[in-house]
Amino acid sequence: MALEELQGVIKRCQGLPETEFKDEDHSIFQSAARQCLEDGHAAELLEILQDKQNEDFVICMGWNLLGPVVNCILRNEQQIENMEICSKIIDRVIEISNPKELLLGLLEQIEDVFEKNISKVILLLLQPLQAVLLKMKHKMTYSVGLCLATIQRQLSKLPVPINDEQRIQDEHELCKCCMAVSSFVKPFVDEVTQTTNSKRDPSYNELKEELLKFFMKILEYPLLTAQLQPLTKGIEDNSLRAFAAEIVSRKKLQDIDALQEDIKYPTNSLASLAYLLFVQHIGIALFPAVYSPRYLLRVNLEYISALISKTEESMLSKGLELYEHCLLAIEDNTLSHNYLEIKNILGVPQELVKVMTLCPFEHMRKWSLKIFQQNIDKFDSEGKYKLFRCLLKTTHHAGVQGYIIQNIKNQIDLALQVSNGNTWFSGQQLVPLLHLVLSLPEGAETDLLQNTDRVMESLNLLRYLVIRDNEWENQTGLWTDIFWIEKFLKPLRTGLNMSKAHYEAEIRNKKDNRKIKDASDHETRCSLTVGGKTLPKMTNAMQLEVLQSAIYTFDVMESIQARIEELMELKMKSGTETKNVNNSAF
Numbered sequence: 298m299a300l301e302e303l304q305g306v307i308k309r310c311q312g313l314p315e316t317e318f319k320d321e322d323h324s325i326f327q328s329a330a331r332q333c334l335e336d337g338h339a340a341e342l343l344e345i346l347q348d349k350q351n352e353d354f355v356i357c358m359g360w361n362l363l364g365p366v367v368n369c370i371l372r373n374e375q376q377i378e379n380m381e382i383c384s385k386i387i388d389r390v391i392e393i394s395n396p397k398e399l400l401l402g403l404l405e406q407i408e409d410v411f412e413k414n415i416s417k418v419i420l421l422l423l424q425p426l427q428a429v430l431l432k433m434k435h436k437m438t439y440s441v442g443l444c445l446a447t448i449q450r451q452l453s454k455l456p457v458p459i460n461d462e463q464r465i466q467d468e469h470e471l472c473k474c475c476m477a478v479s480s481f482v483k484p485f486v487d488e489v490t491q492t493t494n495s496k497r498d499p500s501y502n503e504l505k506e507e508l509l510k511f512f513m514k515i516l517e518y519p520l521l522t523a524q525l526q527p528l529t530k531g532i533e534d535n536s537l538r539a540f541a542a543e544i545v546s547r548k549k550l551q552d553i554d555a556l557q558e559d560i561k562y563p564t565n566s567l568a569s570l571a572y573l574l575f576v577q578h579i580g581i582a583l584f585p586a587v588y589s590p591r592y593l594l595r596v597n598l599e600y601i602s603a604l605i606s607k608t609e610e611s612m613l614s615k616g617l618e619l620y621e622h623c624l625l626a627i628e629d630n631t632l633s634h635n636y637l638e639i640k641n642i643l644g645v646p647q648e649l650v651k652v653m654t655l656c657p658f659e660h661m662r663k664w665s666l667k668i669f670q671q672n673i674d675k676f677d678s679e680g681k682y683k684l685f686r687c688l689l690k691t692t693h694h695a696g697v698q699g700y701i702i703q704n705i706k707n708q709i710d711l712a713l714q715v716s717n718g719n720t721w722f723s724g725q726q727l728v729p730l731l732h733l734v735l736s737l738p739e740g741a742e743t744d745l746l747q748n749t750d751r752v753m754e755s756l757n758l759l760r761y762l763v764i765r766d767n768e769w770e771n772q773t774g775l776w777t778d779i780f781w782i783e784k785f786l787k788p789l790r791t792g793l794n795m796s797k798a799h800y801e802a803e804i805r806n807k808k809d810n811r812k813i814k815d816a817s818d819h820e821t822r823c824s825l826t827v828g829g830k831t832l833p834k835m836t837n838a839m840q841l842e843v844l845q846s847a848i849y850t851f852d853v854m855e856s857i858q859a860r861i862e863e864l865m866e867l868k869m870k871s872g873t874e875t876k877n878v879n880n881s882a883f
Contacts, residue, residue, distance in 0.1 A: 299332030300341055307345065307354050326358050331365035339369065339382040346389045359394035360402040362386060367406050370421060371414055391425045396432045400440055403429065404447050415451050416470035423448075423481045431484060438500055441485055442507035448478060449514045457522045459611065464524070464535060471519060472536040478515075479543040482508065486547045512544050513566040520544070521569040522611050525577055541573055545580030568600030572615045576622050590626035591636070597623055598641035605648050605665075610658060617652075617664055620645065624671045634680035643687055646672055654694045666700075673704055681708060682721040682730065689733050699750030702734050706758045713765060713772055728774040732781060735759060741788040745796050745854065746847050752789070756857040759785075763864045768871070779865070786858060793858070797851045804844050807837060 306325045333342045346355055346362075370383045391399060403426045410418040426444060433440055455471040458464040467473060489505045523537045573579040575593065588596075597619060604616025636642050649672070652665040676684055681704075688701050709727065712719035720726055734755055737743040745752055759782070768776045775782070835843070 299329045299336060300338050303329035303333060303342070303345065307351055310354050310358075311350065323358065323361060327361040327365065330362055331368075334365055334369040334383075337379075339379055339386065343382055343386050343389070346386060352393060355390070356393050356395065359390040360398040362390055363399075363402040363406055366390075367418060367421065371417060374417070387422075387425055391428050396429050399429045400426075400433070400444075404444065407451060408447055410451075412454055415454055416474050419448065419451060419474050420470065420477055423477050427481050427484065438503045438507060441504060442510070445482070445507060445511040448481075449511060449518075452478070452515075453518050455519075457519045457611075458537070459524060461524075464537065467536075472540070475519070475540040476536055479540055482511070482547070508547075509562075512547065513562040515544055516566040516569040516573075517563060520573070521565055521615070522609070524611065525573070525579070538577070538579070541577070542579050545570070545573055546583065564599060564603045568603045568616070568619075571597050571600045572604075572619050576615070576618045590623070591632065594623040594627065595636070595639055595642075598639070598645055602641050602645050602648055605645070605652055610661070613652065613656070613661060617661070617668060620649075621668050621671065624668065624675055627675050629674045630677055632675040632677065632680060634677060634683055636676075637680060637683055637687075643684070643691075646684070646688065647691055650688075650692055650694065650697050653697065669700075670704075678708070678712075678719045678721040682726075686730060686733060695748045695751045698748075699754040702751065702754035702758055705730065705734060706754075706761055709758075709762070709773065710765075723772050723774075725774045725777070728777065731762075731773070731775070735782065735785040737785070737788055737792065741791040741795065743788075743792055745789075745792050746850065749850055749854075752854060753857075755785075756854065756861065760857060760861050760864070763861055763868060768868050776868075779869075782865075786862065789854070789858060793851050793855050797848060797855075800844050800847050800851070804841060804848070807841050807844065 302325065306322055306329065310322055330342060333339070345351055346359070366383050366386050370380055373379045403422050407418055407422055407426075430437060430440055430444065452471070452474060455469045455474065457471060458467065464472065485504060486508060489501055489508065519537070520541050523541075525535065525538045525541055527535055527538065574581055574584055575597065601616050601620045601623070604612050604619065607613050607616070646669060649665050649669050653662055653669060656662050656665070673681060673684065685701055685705055689698060692698055692701070705722070708719075708722040712722035712727075722730075735758075737752075738748065743752075762773055762775045766773045766775055771777060
């Protein structure tokens with residue numbers, strides 16, 4: 298019935314110009330063809346399309362078959378013979394139908410497909426779409442841009458494989474689609490690169506811009522999210538890595554005006570490109586090899602900052618890798634303090650601090666701490682000095698502040714070694730930095746428990762200075778004016794007394810209110826909220842243990858402070874006696 302209806306509408310329209318076709322002819326042809334495919338008459342439909350007598354009709358109406366044929370293939374993808382016939386139907390329609398109408402029809406099929414079939418439709422229609430575009434004489438650039446935007450939009454809906462197993466299985470066929478896209482753009486890239494007079498013809502420049510725009514979007518997704526390391530030995534190559542190599546090589550870096558890239562393209566795309574070049578070394582042969590490691594660090598800082606500010610593990614890890622690679626190429630103690638004036642040179646370590654303290658992944662926190670230290674090590678003495686001052690002023694995490702103070706102590710120790718020649722961590726130059734270190738954020742009211750790491754490292758540094766530097770030598774400037782040291786120790790002493798009194802009172806209250814019962818079910822429990830998250834409920838015994846631990850911490854601080862005061866008194870007494878001996882000698 299459907300086959301007869303199809304033949305009837307074709308016969309009725311034979312010899313008529315397209316303007317005389319009725320609207321009902323289009324709908325009858327499409328519904329009859331769809332029914333033929335559902336009834337298993339795909340071979341007969343192909344014969345009708347291949348009949349020379351029907352060619353004029355197919356030229357006008359053939360694009361209406363795209364939807365029914367694609368649906369037929371998706372329904373019967375297990376039937377190889379049927380799929381081959383349907384593919385031949387598409388090839389015949391593409392061969393003789395109007396390219397403009399075909400383009401719209403193909404894009405409609407790609408854009409309207411359900412998510413589970415996105416990859417199947419892309420793989421099925423990319424080659425026909427390429428053939429249609431190559432047949433177009435006018436507005437090809439616009440059409441190519443429209444197609445690339447549609448393809449990229451659909452690819453962005455496919456999840457990116459995150460490990461070797463997923464890449465090998467390629468369940469959602471993203472890897473296959475990417476390689477198919479690479480083949481799809483090849484003739485258009487070739488047309489741009491092989492045209493010697495492209496700079497004189499605006500259409501080629503426009504086509505190049507459309508291609509670059511597409512490549513930049515691909516760099517952002519899926520390549521910025523994808524794991525691009527080579528697969529483990531014995532496994533076939535990483536197809537996403539191969540795709541990345543194709544994109545970078547076709548991007549033709551030398552054709553891009555580097556001064557205008559930030560205007561034209563998203564930072565995430567450029568960050569992805571930087572990662573491919575300098576970490577994975579994909580396309581590095583295309584990159585000029587005349588730039589110094591310092592220059593590459595400077596250029597990549599913006600991209601590093603963009604990546605390490607992400608919360609997604611894949612992007613964050615790429616930012617850390619890129620930062621580490623840039624730093625490893627620079628020798629320790631050679632990065633000039635002048636680099637601190639460069640945009641993002643201070644911002645990146647501050648972003649790194651957030652990763653060190655807030656990232657939920659432990660290996661990322663440890664990795665970022667390692668890179669944080671590498672960044673410190675690269676600067677010269679003046680650069681380290683200024684970096685420490687800036688970080689102490691801008692970082693509010695006690696653990697990080699303690700780590701910075703520990704670094705300051707190490708630099709002072711190096712400076713005090715014979716013939717070091719480091720003036721930034723010795724003498725009067727050091728005093729302003731010591732003033733910054735030996736201080737309490739809120740004076741005597743500072744929460745000493747929360748600031749334990751900073752306070753302990755500050756006390757350790759002060760104890761080291763008192764032991765290492767004699768009053769009569771005063772190599773660190775510590776003994777120039779000891780009253781400012783008392784400005785640190787006095788409120789600390791007051792704060793320790795207040796804190797110990799408070800926690801001891803809490804312990805007494807807990808013990809007084811605690812009912813002595815053996816059954817744990819009768820114990821009073823309380824909950825704590827930290828950072829917006831409720832911690833497991835604590836028994837009275839657990840609360841007492843926490844409070845007692847705080848008392849121990851205060852005792853340690855008090856002990857170090859007492860030792861410092863004792864050493865200072867001995868050093869000052871010894872210095873006075875030495876002066877008296879020297880005076881009596883004269």
